[in-house]
Every structure is written in structure tokens, then in C-alpha cells.
Amino acid sequence: MTRESIKSVATTLIVGGGIGGMAAAIALAERGVAVEIVDLDPQWRVYGAGITITGPTLRAYRRLGLLDAIKKQGAITTKTRLFKFDGTHIKDLDEPIIEEGLPATGGIMRPVLHRIMQARVKELNIPVRLGLTVSALENRAEGVDVRFSDGSTGHYDLVVGSDSVGSSVREIAFPHMAAAQPTGQGCWRLSIRRPPNLTEGEFYLGHDNPAGITICAPDSVYLWMLTPHVERENFLTDDELFDELRGSLKDFGGNIGWIRDNMTRADWINYRPLTAALQPKPWFNGRIVLLGDAVHATTPHLASGAGMAVESGLVLAEELAGHDGVAQGLLAYQERRFPRCKDVIDSSIAVGRLQLNHGAPHEHAAILEGALSRLNEPF
Numbered sequence: 001m002t003r004e005s006i007k008s009v010a011t012t013l014i015v016g017g018g019i020g021g022m023a024a025a026i027a028l029a030e031r032g033v034a035v036e037i038v039d040l041d042p043q044w045r046v047y048g049a050g051i052t053i054t055g056p057t058l059r060a061y062r063r064l065g066l067l068d069a070i071k072k073q074g075a076i077t078t079k080t081r082l083f084k085f086d087g088t089h090i091k092d093l094d095e096p097i098i099e100e101g102l103p104a105t106g107g108i109m110r111p112v113l114h115r116i117m118q119a120r121v122k123e124l125n126i127p128v129r130l131g132l133t134v135s136a137l138e139n140r141a142e143g144v145d146v147r148f149s150d151g152s153t154g155h156y157d158l159v160v161g162s163d164s165v166g167s168s169v170r171e172i173a174f175p176h177m178a179a180a181q182p183t184g185q186g187c188w189r190l191s192i193r194r195p196p197n198l199t200e201g202e203f204y205l206g207h208d209n210p211a212g213i214t215i216c217a218p219d220s221v222y223l224w225m226l227t228p229h230v231e232r233e234n235f236l237t238d239d240e241l242f243d244e245l246r247g248s249l250k251d252f253g254g255n256i257g258w259i260r261d262n263m264t265r266a267d268w269i270n271y272r273p274l275t276a277a278l279q280p281k282p283w284f285n286g287r288i289v290l291l292g293d294a295v296h297a298t299t300p301h302l303a304s305g306a307g308m309a310v311e312s313g314l315v316l317a318e319e320l321a322g323h324d325g326v327a328q329g330l331l332a333y334q335e336r337r338f339p340r341c342k343d344v345i346d347s348s349i350a351v352g353r354l355q356l357n358h359g360a361p362h363e364h365a366a367i368l369e370g371a372l373s374r375l376n377e378p379f
Contacts, residue, residue, distance in 0.1 A: 003030050003031050003317075003321070004031065004321040004322070005031050005032040005321065006028065006031045006032060006033050006317065006320045006321045007324070008157075008320060008323070008324060008325055008326045008329065009028075009033055009157045009158045009320055009326060010033065010034060010157050011033070011034045011035075011036075011143075011155075011156045011157045011158070012025075012028055012033050012034070012035045012036070012156055012157060012158040012159070012160060013035075013036050013037075013038065013134075013144075013146060013154065013156040013158070013159045013160070014035060014036065014037045014038070014160045014162060015038055015133060015134055015159065015160065015161050015162065015163045015168070015169050016037075016038075016039060016040075016161065016162040016163030016164060016167075016169075016292070016294070017037045017038070017039035017041075017044055017121075017128060018039075018046070018114075018162065018163075018164060018292065018309075019113070019114070019117065019292070019306045019309045019310060020162040020291050020292025020293070020294075020309030020310065020312060020313055021037060021039075021160070021162035021163070021292070021313075022037070022114075022117040022118070022120075022121055022313075023060075023064060023117070023309060023310040023312075023313030023314065024160050024162060024291060024312070024313035024316055024317065025037055025121055025124075025126050025313075026064055026117070026120055026121065026124060026126075026313070027064065027313050027314050027316070027317035027318075028316075028317050028320075029124045029126055030124070030317075031317050031320075031321050033317075035124075035126050036126070036127045036128075036129070036154075036156075037121065037126060037127070037128045037129070038128075038129045038130075038132040038133060038134070038148065039128065039129075039130055039132070039133075040131065040132065040133045040163070041130065041131070042130050042131035043130070044118070044128065044130050045111075046110055046111050046114040047110075047111075047270070048110040048111070048189070048270065049109070049110065049189040049190065049191040049216075049222035049224075049268060049270065050107050050108065050109050050110060050189075050191065050214050050216035050220070050221065050222035051107065051108055051109075051110045051113060051214075051216075051303075051306055052105070052106075052107050052201065052214045052300075052303035053070065053074065053105065053106045053107055053108060053303075053306070053307075054095070054105050054302075054303050054304060054307060054372065054375065055095060055096075055097065055098045055102060055103070055104050055105055055375075055376060056098065056304070056307050056311075056375040056376060056379070057303075057304065057306060057307030057310065058070070058102055058103055058105075058106065059098060059099055059102055060307055060310040060311045060314060060379075061310060062099075062102060063314055064120070064310065064314070065120070066116055066117065066120060067102075069116045069119075070106070070108055070113070070116060071103065071106075073108065073112050073116065073217070074106055074107060074108030074109070074112065074113070074216060074217065075106055075107050075108065075215040075216055075217055075218065076103040076105075076106040077103075077104070077105055077106055077107070077199075077200045077201055077215055078095075078103075078104050078105070078200065079092045079093060079095050079104060079105065079200050079201075080092070080093040080095060080105060080200065080201040080202070080203060081093075081200050081201070081202050081203070082202075082203050082205060082361070082365055083202060083203065083204050083205070083254055084204070084205065084206045084361065085204045085205065085206050085207035085210075085211075085251055085252050085253070085256075086251070086252070086253040086254075087204075087252070087253025087254030087255075087256075087257065088253075090205070090361055090362075090365070091365065092200075093203075093365070093368065093369060093372065095372065096376065098376045105201060106215075107201065107214035107215050107216040107221075107222075108216050108217070109191075109216045109217065109220065109222075112216075112217075113306075131150075132148055132149055132150060133148070133149045133163065133168050134146055134147065134148055134149065134159075134168060134169060134172065135147050135148060135149045135168075135172075136172065137159060137169065137172050137173050137288055139285065139286030139287060139288065140155075142157070143155050143156055143157045143158075143287055144156055144157075144158070144159045144286070144287050144288055146159065156287075157287065157326070158287050158288075158289070158320075158326065159287065159288045159289070160289055160290075160291060160316070161173070161288065161289070161290045161291070161294050161295075162290070162291050162292045162294060162309070162313075163294055164292070164293050164294060165179075165180050165275060165277075165293040165294070165297045166179070167290065167293075167294035167295075169288065169290065169294065170279070170290055170294050170295070173285045173288045174279070174285060174290065176280060177279045177280065177295075178277070178279075179275075179277070180275035180276055180277035180293075180297045181275055181276065181277060182229065182273055182274070182275050183274045183275065183276055183299055183349060183352050184228060184229055184274075184352070184353075184356055185226050185227065185228060185229055185273075185274045185299070185352050185355070185356065186226070186227055186228070186229035186230075186271055186272060186273045186274060187224060187225070187226055187271070187272060187274055187299075187300055188223075188224065188225040188226075188227065188245050188248070188269070188270070188271050189222055189223070189224050189268075189269070189270045189271075190222060190223040190224075190245060190259070190263060190267055190268070190269050191220065191221075191222050191267060191268040192220070192221060192222070192223065192259055192262070192263055192267045193219055193220060193221070193262075194215060194218070194219050194220060194221045195213075195221070195255040195258040195259060195262075196258075197255060197258075198213060198215065198221065198255045200215075201213065201214050201215060202254070202255060202256075203368075204252060204254065204256055205361035205364050205365070206360075206361045207251060207252070208227075208228075208358065209225050209226060209227045209248050210225070210226050210355050210364070211223065211224060211225040211226070211249070211252065211256055212224055213255055213256065213259070214303075221259075223256065223259050224300065225245065225248060225249070226274075226301075226352070226355060227248060228356060229273045229274070236271060238265065238269070239265065241269040241270075241271060242263070242265050242269060245263075245269055245271075246260055246263060274299045274300075274352070275297060275299075276297055276298050276299050276345055276348065276349055277296075277297050277345075278295075278296055278338075278341060278342050278345045278346075279294075279295045279296070281334060281338065282334060283295050283330075283333075283334045283337075283338070284327075284330040284331070284333075284334060287326055287330075289316065289330050289333070291309065291312040291313060291316060291337075292308075292309035292312060292313075293305065293309065295341075296308055296312070296337070296341035296344075296345060297345075298341075298344050298345045298348050299345075299348045299349065299352055300348075301347070301348040301351040301352055301368075302344055302347060302348050302351075302368070302371055302372065302375070304344050304348075304375060307375075308340075308341055308344055311337070311340075311379045312333075312337055312341075315333055315336055315337055315379065316330075316333045319332040319333040319336065320333070336379075340379055343371065343374055344371070344375070347367060347370070347371035348371075350367055351364060351367050351368065354367065
């Protein structure tokens with residue numbers, strides 16, 4: 001596909017080589033920009049279980065040219081089924097196909113998704129420097145002077161901060177912003193083999209601890225569970241993670257009950273407290289701009305964090321290509337993304353608050369369906 005080139009930016013530094021950073025790098029490189037990525041992890045790894053990929057997220061990946069690889073290496077499903085926690089079926093979420101030839105929903109293991117994106121970065125010959133971040137940024141009239149954490153320096157027409165929720169770029173260049181705030185919930189994740197009777201993604205509601213299952217490959221799934229977050233003096237050990245998660249699943253039926261009864265200590269388990277923030281405008285300072293969790297960190301309730309990051313990378317490239325000046329392009333990017341990201345974050349926080357307040361399953365379903373319907377609209 002021929003894409004309109006970007007005339008106002010010749011060189012770009014992407015700080016953070018996660019999903020948002022790689023999406024921006026790919027989208028910019030395809031429009032003729034010389035892109036460089038730096039990432040703090042010396043091995044450019046990603047941790048985590050699976051990831052749910054909604055229709056809107058699949059649409060964004062299609063525009064990056066990565067849909068076929070995701071379909072091949074992940075799992076595609078047709079709907080998400082809602083159950084009461086005891087296994088009683090409530091309803092199926094309305095998840096229409098939003099573009100011809102586009103699957104309705106699906107899932108993939110997060111490390112697999114990263115490898116797909118990393119392969120595209122390498123195909124485009126985008127340099128990646130690892131074990132590195134930025135320590136100082138200074139705007140100039142025609143670019144940004146950068147000092148890296150190893151003492152080296154560089155100069156770029158544009159710097160993109162996509163370095164996660166604890167963004168160093170945000171801390172250096174955006175003093176009007178603050179750290180993401182705790183939502184009161186924590187998220188458990190378990191990677192395990194696929195239950196024999198599981199055919200679609202599933203949500204289980206009506207319990208103090210809502211949970212769900214996403215199919216990520218023909219033989220593997222991940223289970224998630226949301227619980228009120230309890231501050232602890234020490235990290236849980238692997239045995240403690242296993243015992244606490246299994247105990248939290250004691251009331252569940254259906255396929256979650258099968259997972260509880262078949263999970264082993266060899267299965268990967270993770271727990272983390274949830275935080276969220278829609279950072280106030282402006283999202284850019286001179287020729288420094290933020291995207292992804294650095295500026296619109298959300299919770300997993302709508303399974304849209306990755307999708308929002310990929311969309312932001314695409315929109316940033318589109319708006320820079322569509323405007324003669326960098327400032328105009330960055331402003332257009334900000335104004336196009338802000339309301340959509342706000343809706344996702346507000347809706348996700350509302351679902352979490354409802355869960356903490358023991359809201360009825362039908363209220364939960366109504367917020368989910370409304371938000372997912374709006375996400376289906378063009379971005």
C-alpha cells in the first residue's frame with residue numbers, strides 16, 4: 001500500500017520499543033521517516049500472558065499489515081460469552097464484524113505479538129538500541145537534542161515518548177502531568193492449556209472477583225481475574241500466587257472451574273495492581289510527543305490498551321503526513337486521539353468501580369457493550 005510521505009520530519013527517535021513504540025516506528029518508517037528505537041531492556045523482551053484483541057484492535061493491526069500473521073499465530077473467535085460466576089450463561093456480547101474480511105475478536109500470547117511486530121521493525125531496517133533510555137531532552141527550533149542514559153547524544157526532528165506508564169520522557173518534558181493513579185483493583189493472569197469445552201472468549205460476572213478467559217492459540221488460553229488490591233510489604237512468592245489465585249476461584253463453575261481444578265504450579269501466574277491516567281493536554285512539547293501508556297494508560301476492562309497504543313501510532317503518522325508543519329500535525333494527532341482515549345479510560349474505570357461496588361451483571365454488560373460499540377467507530 002502506498003502511503004503519503006511525511007515532509008516535515010526526516011528523523012525520529014522512539015523511546016520505548018513496546019507495542020505503541022513499534023506501531024509508531026512502523027507507521028513512520030513506511031512514510032519515509034528515518035526512525036530509531038531505544039528500549040531500556042537489554043534483551044527487548046516482553047513479559048505477560050495472553051492479550052485479548054478486539055475487532056477495533058485487529059483493524060489497527062490490519063493497517064499495519066500484521067493481521068495475517070496475528071491470525072496465523074494467535075486465535076480468532078466470533079464472540080465473547082457472558083456467564084454468571086457459577087457457569088450460568090447470561091448472554092453473548094454483540095461484537096459485529098466492523099470491516100469486510102476482519103475477524104470479530106481474538107487473542108494471542110503477548111510475547112508472540114511482540115515477535116511479530118519486532119520482525120516487521122527488522123524488515124524495515126529500523127535501528128534498535130537496547131539497554132538505553134533518555135536522560136535529557138532539549139527542544140530546538142528544528143528538532144530535539146537528546147542525551148542518552150549511556151552519555152551519548154543525538155539530534156532528531158521528532159522524539160516520541162512511548163516508554164510505558166512510568167515514562168521517562170513524560171517526566172523530563174511534561175511537568176504538567178502526573179503519574180498514573182491506582183484504581184483500587186489488581187489483575188491476576190494465568191497461562192494454561194485450553195479447556196476442552198472452550199470455543200469462545202468468556203467473561204464471568206456477579207462475583208466479587210470478575211474473571212474471564214481468552215483463547216490465544218489452538219491449545220493455550222489465559223485466565224484473568226480482577227480483585228480489590230491489597231497493599232503488601234513483600235511480593236508474593238510463586239507458591240503464594242498459586243494458592244491465592246486458586247482459592248479466589250473456588251466459587252466459579254464452567255470453564256473457569258475446569259481451570260481451577262487443572263491448574264498446576266508450573267503454569268505462569270502474575271499479579272499486578274491496576275493504574276490509569278488520561279494525561280492533560282498538551283500531549284506534545286515542541287517536537288516531543290507522547291503516546292500509549294505514557295499518556296493514555298488504561299485498565300484491561302475493555303481489552304483496549306494495546307489497541308489504543310497501535311491506533312495512536314497510526315494516527316501520529318497520518319496527521320504528520322497530512323500537515324505541512326510539525327506543530328500542526330502534533331496538534332491534530334492530540335485532538336483526534338484525546339476524546340477516544342478518554343472514552344476508553346472513563347468506561348474502563350466505570351466498569352472497575354462497578355465491580356468494586358458489587359454492581360449487577362446487567363449493568364456491567366451494558367457499559368461494556370456501549371463502550372465496545374463506540375470503539376467500532378472509525379478512529
